[in-house]
Amino acid sequence: EVQLVESGGGLVQPGGSLRLSCAASGFTFGGSGMSWVRQAPGKGPEWVSSITGYGHSTYYADSVKGRFTISRDNAKNTLYLQMNSLKPEDTAVYICALGINYRDGTFTPTSRGQGTQVTVSS
Numbered sequence: 517e518v519q520l521v522e523s524g525g526g527l528v529q530p531g532g533s534l535r536l537s538c539a540a541s542g543f544t545f546g547g548s549g550m551s552w553v554r555q556a557p558g559k560g561p562e563w564v565s566s567i568t569g570y571g572h573s574t575y576y577a578d579s580v581k582g583r584f585t586i587s588r589d590n591a592k593n594t595l596y597l598q599m600n601s602l603k604p605e606d607t608a609v610y611i612c613a614l615g616i617n618y619r620d621g622t623f624t625p626t627s628r629g630q631g632t633q634v635t636v637s638s
Contacts, residue, residue, distance in 0.1 A: 518542040518627040520612040525632030532602050536632060538595040538612030546570065546590035549616030551625060552597045554608035554634075562608070563623040565597065566616045575618050580606075602636045610634050 524536040536552070547569035555561045565586040566575045574586050585598040595612055610632055613625030 518614060520614065520627065520629030522610065522612050522629050522632040525610060525634045527635045527637065528602055529638050530602060530604060530636055532636070533598070533600045534602065534634060536597040536599070536610055536634075538597075538629060540593045540595065540612070540614075543614070545588075545593040548614060550586075550588060550595045551613040551615055551617055551623065552586060552595075553611045553613050553623065553625070553628070554606075555611065555631070556605075556608040561611070561623075563617045563620065564610070566618065567595070568616065575616075577620050599634070602634075604636045606634065607636050608634060 519541045521539045528534050549568055551566040552564040553561045554564050564577055567586045571588050583601045587596045612629040614627040615625035617623040
């Protein structure tokens, strides 16, 4: 059974940083494309970023490009999202997902976690 467990969310001021983690189990993590999506209150899921199975390539939504960095540690079966220069509009539940997307648009992951709340507010 695929399990994806996110952590690292919280309350941060505008301009601040957070690092999210996703612990993966139940499948072969190394070699599997992974992604982060987010869902703000009252809105549908929004793809944020993806990384290929061995971390050689990364992809970002235009809204986070230059501010967020996706990475992975296949030895630890863990996916990360470093978020810098956070804005109030980044407030959302951030969700770890199995699957890969390459550009802004609809993304349907194979599996997803429960998410971790990120709130950007002064």
